[in-house]
Amino acid sequence: MNDWVIAIIKVVFIWVWTLLVAVVMTWVERRGAAMIQDRLGPNRAGPFGLFQPLADGIKLFTKEDIIPANANRILFILGPILFSLPAFSAYAVVPFGDKIVIAGKEIILQVSDVNVGFLYVVALGSMAVYGVIVGGWASNNKFSILGGLRSTAQLISYEVPWGLALLAAALVYGTFSLREISIAQQGTFLGFLPNWGIFRQPLGFLLFIVAAYAEANRVPFDLPEAESEIVAGYHTEYGSMRLGLYLFGEYVNLCTLSALMVTLYFGSWHLPYLNMEAFLGPISYGIASFLVFFLKVSFFLWLFVWVRWTVPRFRYDQVMGLGWKSLIPLALANLFVTALAIQLTV
Amino acid sequence: MAKPVVEKRYTLSERIYLVEILKGMVLTWRHFIFNFRASFRPGPHTVPTCWQYPEDRREISPIFRGEHMLLLDEQGRELCVGCGMCAKACPAQCITVKMAKVPEGEEGRYAGKTCSQSFNIDLLRCIFCGFCEETCPKGAIVLGQGYELARYTPEECQLGKERLISNFRDAKAKGTLKPPRKPVPVAGEAAKEAEEKGSKAKGTRTGPATARKAAPPKA
Numbered sequence: 001m002n003d004w005v006i007a008i009i010k011v012v013f014i015w016v017w018t019l020l021v022a023v024v025m026t027w028v029e030r031r032g033a034a035m036i037q038d039r040l041g042p043n044r045a046g047p048f049g050l051f052q053p054l055a056d057g058i059k060l061f062t063k064e065d066i067i068p069a070n071a072n073r074i075l076f077i078l079g080p081i082l083f084s085l086p087a088f089s090a091y092a093v094v095p096f097g098d099k100i101v102i103a104g105k106e107i108i109l110q111v112s113d114v115n116v117g118f119l120y121v122v123a124l125g126s127m128a129v130y131g132v133i134v135g136g137w138a139s140n141n142k143f144s145i146l147g148g149l150r151s152t153a154q155l156i157s158y159e160v161p162w163g164l165a166l167l168a169a170a171l172v173y174g175t176f177s178l179r180e181i182s183i184a185q186q187g188t189f190l191g192f193l194p195n196w197g198i199f200r201q202p203l204g205f206l207l208f209i210v211a212a213y214a215e216a217n218r219v220p221f222d223l224p225e226a227e228s229e230i231v232a233g234y235h236t237e238y239g240s241m242r243l244g245l246y247l248f249g250e251y252v253n254l255c256t257l258s259a260l261m262v263t264l265y266f267g268s269w270h271l272p273y274l275n276m277e278a279f280l281g282p283i284s285y286g287i288a289s290f291l292v293f294f295l296k297v298s299f300f301l302w303l304f305v306w307v308r309w310t311v312p313r314f315r316y317d318q319v320m321g322l323g324w325k326s327l328i329p330l331a332l333a334n335l336f337v338t339a340l341a342i343q344l345t346v
Numbered sequence: 347m348a349k350p351v352v353e354k355r356y357t358l359s360e361r362i363y364l365v366e367i368l369k370g371m372v373l374t375w376r377h378f379i380f381n382f383r384a385s386f387r388p389g390p391h392t393v394p395t396c397w398q399y400p401e402d403r404r405e406i407s408p409i410f411r412g413e414h415m416l417l418l419d420e421q422g423r424e425l426c427v428g429c430g431m432c433a434k435a436c437p438a439q440c441i442t443v444k445m446a447k448v449p450e451g452e453e454g455r456y457a458g459k460t461c462s463q464s465f466n467i468d469l470l471r472c473i474f475c476g477f478c479e480e481t482c483p484k485g486a487i488v489l490g491q492g493y494e495l496a497r498y499t500p501e502e503c504q505l506g507k508e509r510l511i512s513n514f515r516d517a518k519a520k521g522t523l524k525p526p527r528k529p530v531p532v533a534g535e536a537a538k539e540a541e542e543k544g545s546k547a548k549g550t551r552t553g554p555a556t557a558r559k560a561a562p563p564k565a
């Protein structure tokens with residue numbers, strides 16, 4: 001088979017898959033929220049309300065597309081695109097399984113194994129803030145601009161602990177390639193723990209997950225769209241499918257961040273204490289590794305929802321204080337200790 | 347006087363948020379699991395706080411003030427004498443009554459000597475205050491339990507005599523008629539009565555206390 005065809009199939013597959021997950025996530029979020037709040041949530045459209053996202057999609061598509069009179073038209077249109085595109089692209093370097101052997105050809109379950117995959121993800125993560133700030137700016141609305149500004153300040157603050165946590169992880173694995181990091185997590189650590197990143201970098205994981213919630217603008221750090229303060233923040237003026245793109249981009253972002261967490265800290269496609277490759281056939285191993293990976297990702301997706309409906313929103317100064325006064329010193333300490341440990345053991 | 351400010355000292359575990367967040371997550375998880383399980387049980391009313399409206403309706407208090415009805419007595423005669431007191435009392439001025447003498451040969455249909463030739467309530471204006479019911483000297487008009495009053499045209503929201511009486515028949519068939527109201531005692535009598543009852547009636551509440559209870563989940 002042609003390498004090109006394989007690459008295109010992989011791209012299309014992961015695109016469709018992420019889209020599907022994002023769609024289902026909107027439903028999970030609404031029903032999960034309802035159940036946590038002693039309600040039922042949308043349960044009328046289809047079995048268990050599963051077709052609700054379709055109904056929402058139809059609604060968003062058929063709504064009137066309004067561009068405010070004094071908005072900057074070009075930037076206004078560009079905003080949602082700038083927001084959702086990086087979210088999708090970041091998925092390109094995340095391995096979603098080990099490898100599958102079809103007709104004697106080994107296919108790696110990853111769109112492309114870039115050797116600086118790590119940096120690519122970080123760079124694209126910071127790109128997403130453009131969508132927010134551009135959308136907020138172009139709307140010509142005070143709440144939007146406030147939302148955009150908050151988002152920028154928040155992202156810049158949390159990029160630092162995020163990057164430092166990632167750096168410590170890179171030190172441990174000695175590589176920037178996400179696939180190599182995944183492979184390195186096989187086996188056991190200290191003889192009895194699965195050899196996962198979380199056991200080597202517990203503090204790093206904590207910093208990473210907190211920063212990830214801030215990066216994704218999720219509760220408790222959803223200040224850019226704090227409903228009770230600034231209406232809907234940067235997407236106050238957006239409606240119809242443009243708003244849809246923003247909401248959708250957020251869920252794709254969650255997928256990417258969850259996948260990253262699993263890849264870095266939760267052993268990617270490995271099961272603890274079990275080497276699936278040893279007793280599964282080449283094709284079933286490929287599928288199994290994908291499923292294991294996805295199972296872990298879905299746990300983190302659910303965690304996003306769960307935390308959202310548990311924790312109240314932080315005050316703005318608390319967000320900044322947490323970022324600069326706690327996370328960054330902790331991240332620096334973590335980096336220092338990790339480097340020291342590696343120096344001493346190697 | 348200003349409220350005294352209580353300085354709360356947070357413990358270390360509270361200040362690093364994590365423990366408290368985990369505690370909160372355990373709590374929300376319990377709620378989630380409870381409702382998750384409940385939502386799988388058959389039947390419409392499985393999550394205790396949710397009434398799945400069209401299939402599953404709340405129990406309505408017998409003194410609920412909903413759609414009006416005009417009562418008939420045991421012989422099936424209209425009680426209303428068309429005096430128009432209700433129209434006078436109505437704060438929204440949505441009742442129109444025309445009084446007429448009972449026509450010859452139709453005495454069996456009406457309880458009084460006079461009757462209402464036409465009777466109309468504009469439900470679009472009605473505020474369901476219940477004053478009409480309170481003023482009616484004959485106890486002929488009563489607010490029932492019907493609350494699904496949305497219609498497609500304003501004409502359909504006019505409550506005519508036919509609908510008023512059929513509302514009564516439906517309510518009687520369903521057994522949702524409220525018990526007849528006790529006549530309001532005149533001021534002097536009321537004071538005497540209260541004195542007589544004195545200590546023994548103190549603190550005891552009359553009235554349908556059971557109706558306040560929410561409908562139990564039909565598990």
Ligand code: SF4
Nearest residue numbers: 426427429430432482
């Ligand atoms: S309903 Fe009562 S108050 Fe109204 S017209 Fe009839 S008798 Fe009079």
Ligand code: SF4
Nearest residue numbers: 436472473475476478
């Ligand atoms: S309930 Fe009140 S507003 Fe409605 S018809 Fe009776 S008196 Fe008028």
